[in-house]
Amino acid sequence: MRDAVLKELISQVHTANYRVYGARKIWRELNRQGHTVARCTVERLMRELRIQGAVRGKRVITTLPGGQVDRAPDRLDRDFVAQAPNRCWVADFTHIKTWSGVVYAAFVVDTFSRRIVGWSAATVKE
Structure with a gap:
């Protein structure tokens, strides 16, 4: 139940920030908004949602x-x-x-x- 709510919040934060925020920035933003969540949980849910932040540089x-x-x-x-x-x-x-x-x-x-x-x-x- 909580994962579904967090997935929605993560998607909202990710979309609101031009789809460039990674797990660390989304985690910080959620905690600023008052949603206490562990960073590893944000990373796991982002993997499940198949979203990731912008990657700088070229491989x-x-x-x-x-x-x-x-x-x-x-x-x-x-x-x-x-x-x-x-x-x-x-x-x-x-x-x-x-x-x-x-x-x-x-x-x-x-x-x-x-x-x-x-x-x-x-x-x-x-």
Whole structure:
């Protein structure tokens, strides 16, 4: 019985605030209005109603899962230990979130010394 009433209140608050409020803001608003409710209850009911707040930012995808692209052959057979310097290098690619956007960084590491022997950073994936 109480869940039905709370669902209606949650829907009203969510709609009244341009459908951008998430569980934390809806929970605070309901408590300000005098409806004592736990935050976990608001989260559960929002999941049941299939509503969520606006999500800021854009998700960065650096890897395509599930074999969507051809992978380079594994010439090291997952053995990343070299017997001497400059015999075996491996590369890594990642992204870093900054205030002004996303920076993509690529590193080349010598597996013997575990030192970075080269790197590159850019604002676009290339």
